[in-house]
């Protein structure tokens with residue numbers, strides 16, 4: 751079953767992890783998310799536990815959320831993390847507040863949304879890392895949907911290592927550059943709220959008579 755781990759950085763040094771709804775409770779402290787995760791797997795391997803998945807999860811703004819798979823009633827083996835899983839943990843450490851969702855083959859990390867200049871979506875599989883920029887996509891003049899756009903896809907070749915911090919920083923810079931500054935109200939706004947390159951939607955209605 752899927753469990754949610756809340757990871758919190760304390761004293762700007764350590765990571766503490768907690769699985770809401772798990773009985774007996776399971777806590778871990780370590781100097782990297784990887785250490786904390788391995789410790790949690792070890793604890794679970796030695797315990798018969800129950801998980802109440804409807805238990806609410808409370809998150810602070812800077813907390814990371816990470817989904818993992820655990821099986822009650824089984825001695826959970828401490829397995830080696832796969833390369834893309836290690837990258838995912840590295841990315842979470844770099845992005846406080848990011849949330850990682852999990853399916854068996856895919857990890858999707860989200861930080862913020864289209865309104866955030868630092869917003870980013872990272873999709874990791876064993877073959878590739880996809881860096882995406884959060885957007886607001888208009889399906890009609892009144893219907894919009896929060897989406898993301900491909901910025902860069904990197905094939906994971908085990909013989910190569912990647913400068914993940916550099917890639918994340920470049921993607922965030924690209925996201926920031928999609929924002930426009932309105933010549934009427936001087937506000938910096940996401941592209942999804944701009945009518946044209948230098949006029950935001952509300953000013954376009956006010957000053958240019960454009961009706962949305």
Ligand SMILES: [Zn+2]
Nearest residue numbers: 932935950953
């Ligand atoms: Zn404006």
